[in-house]
Amino acid sequence: xxxxxxxxxxxxxxxxxxxxxxxxxxxxxxxxxxxxxxxxxxxxxxxxxxxxxxxxxxxxxxxxxxxxxxxxxxxxxxxxxxxxxxxxxxxxxxxxxxxxxxxxxxxxxxxxxxxxxxxxxxxxxxxxxxxxxxxxxxxxxxxxxxxxxxxxxxxxxxxxxxxxxxxxxxxxxxxxxxxxxxxxxxxxxxxxxxxxxxxxxxxxxxxxxxxxxxxxxxxxxxxxxxxxxxxxxxxxxxxxxxxxxxxxxxxxxxxxxxxxxxxxxxxxxxxxxxxxxxxxxxxxxxxxxxxxxxxxxxxxxxxxxxxxxxxxxxxxxxxxxxxxxxxxxxxx
Numbered sequence: 001x002x003x004x005x006x007x008x009x010x011x012x013x014x015x016x017x018x019x020x021x022x023x024x025x026x027x028x029x030x031x032x033x034x035x036x037x038x039x040x041x042x043x044x045x046x047x048x049x050x051x052x053x054x055x056x057x058x059x060x061x062x063x064x065x066x067x068x069x070x071x072x073x074x075x076x077x078x079x080x081x082x083x084x085x086x087x088x089x090x091x092x093x094x095x096x097x098x099x100x101x102x103x104x105x106x107x108x109x110x111x112x113x114x115x116x117x118x119x120x121x122x123x124x125x126x127x128x129x130x131x132x133x134x135x136x137x138x139x140x141x142x143x144x145x146x147x148x149x150x151x152x153x154x155x156x157x158x159x160x161x162x163x164x165x166x167x168x169x170x171x172x173x174x175x176x177x178x179x180x181x182x183x184x185x186x187x188x189x190x191x192x193x194x195x196x197x198x199x200x201x202x203x204x205x206x207x208x209x210x211x212x213x214x215x216x217x218x219x220x221x222x223x224x225x226x227x228x229x230x231x232x233x234x235x236x237x238x239x240x241x242x243x244x245x246x247x248x249x250x251x252x253x254x255x256x257x258x259x260x261x262x263x264x265x266x267x268x269x270x271x272x273x274x275x276x277x278x279x280x281x282x283x284x285x286x287x288x289x290x291x292x293x294x295x296x297x298x299x300x301x302x303x304x305x306x307x308x309x310x311x312x313x314x315x316x317x318x319x320x321x322x323x324x325x326x327x328x329x330x331x332x
Contacts, residue, residue, distance in 0.1 A: 001248055003201070003234060003281050005139040005170055011085070012058035012282050014138040016130075016160050017147035017176075018122035019047035019064045019075050019089070020099035024305055028264070032104040032114065041306045042078045043101055044122070045176040045271050046144040052275025052297070052311035054083040058282060061085035061138065063160065065125040065153075071098035072121065078308075090129045096121040108263035117181055123153040130160045136167035139282060142274075143199070144174050145208075148191040149181035161198055171231075174274050175204030177211050189214040197230035201281075203274055205238045220245060234287070236277065236294075238270070244294065246287050256291025259299035259324055268307030269298040276317055296320040 022043030025035045042051065047062065054060045062084050066072035068091050075098065080086045099120040104112045117123075125147075135141060141164040147157045164171050173195050182188045192212035196202050210218045213226075220237050224247045227235055238244040246254040276297030280290035296317045304310035 001250070001252055002284060002286055003170075005282055006168060009139045009169075010059065010137040011061045011139065013050065013053050013140045013142055013278060014061040014063060014088075014135060015046035015050040015142040015144070016063040016125075016157055017046035017144040017153075018044035018099060018120075019062065019066065019079065020044040020101065020120065020122065021071055021075070022101050022103060022307060024103045024265075025105045028105045029107055031106055032102065032112075035104065038102065039305070040074075042075050042308045044099070045146065045174060046142055047075070047079065048268065048271035048308050048311070049142055049144075049174065049275045049278070050084050051079060051082050051308045052272055053279055055311045056275065056279040056314050056317075058279055059085075061088060061134065063088045063125070063130060063134070065090045065092050065096075065121045065129070067096060067098040067121040068092055069097070088131060088134050090125065092121040092124055094124065096124050103265065103267060105265050108265070111266045113267060115178070115180055117178075122147070123150045125153045125156040127152060127155045127159040130156050130163065132163045132167070135160060135163045135169060138164075138169050140170045140172055140278065142172045142174060142278070143195060144176040145192060145195075146176050146178050146181055148195060149178075149188075154191065157195070161195065165198065170200045171198060172201045172203065172274075172278060173199035174270070175202070175208035175212065176270070177204070177208045185211065185214055188212070196227060196232065199232055201234045201236070202227060202232050203236040203238075203277070205240070205270070209237060220247070236291075238273070244273075244291055246291055248287070252287075254287045254291055256288070256295050259295050259320065261299040261303045263302045264304060266302060268301040268310065271307060272301035272311055273298040275311060279314075292321050293317055296324075
């Protein structure tokens with residue numbers, strides 16, 4: 001099965017939400033208290049997905065708000081440099097700063113992120129700064145859950161979704177749950193559910209769907225039964241090393257195997273998965289192929305130091321899929 005997108009749009013994908021800074025530890029296998037050096041990268045789920053999609057050859061754009069300082073300029077310049085259209089990235093004029101994420105790489109299994117997200121520029125995107133003429137140029141609007149955590153960003157995203165639906169732009173909701181940004185689980189559940197019901201494609205981990213449903217140990221069957229009463233035509237639920245499942249409204253289920261790799265760090269996997277999965281769908285590949293692309297891309301990124309800079313090319317993804325298929329054939 002293939003998902004259908006408008007073929008005559010200028011942009012394949014426009015993302016909305018946070019673009020911030022990742023400061024990744026250069027010293028592995030030690031706690032952050034003992035880490036002295038970090039390397040800076042552009043970060044933030046929707047920014048990473050736009051960057052990853054652009055590196056795969058899609059025409060991508062971004063709607064967001066940047067701090068009026070060196071960090072904001074670094075983000076804009078980097079994203080523009082990798083081919084993301086930054087014409088709708090607004091510069092904050094009220095003194096808000098760039099969100100920072102310090103990452104700790106204690107071991108491949110123990111990675112943590114220390115976030116600075118108070119009063120950050122990306123959460124001050126105003127609804128008036130979302131342009132209908134820009135959104136209607138896209139095949140896909142990618143929305144990330146963190147942008148819903150605070151007003152006015154929340155209303156800006158809801159407006160973007162309304163404009164996307166009005167102009168037959170597919171809405172993809174990447175759940176991207178970050179608990180420290182939200183006031184309560186109840187609030188998260190309300191806004192996640194509201195947006196998921198309006199989206200065409202919903203992607204997240206099983207844990208994130210549990211947050212949306214405000215349950216513990218929820219089931220995929222219950223999730224899709226609820227969501228398919230509304231707009232979604234495709235729901236992707238990721239289960240870590242167990243792989244991922246894609247469910248269609250027409251009743252099909254597809255399973256994608258996780259590609260095991262030498263893991264350096266755990267962050268970045270979800271963003272690289274989403275960019276490659278969406279690349280495959282937008283370029284007309286079937287859902288099974290899209291699941292393979294997502295898994296392969298995630299495996300590549302978790303084996304490297306950065307998230308945004310490590311986003312792979314199509315050739316790298318296809319090479320990994322080919323190698324793993326050959327290896328599986330030899331073993332059988």
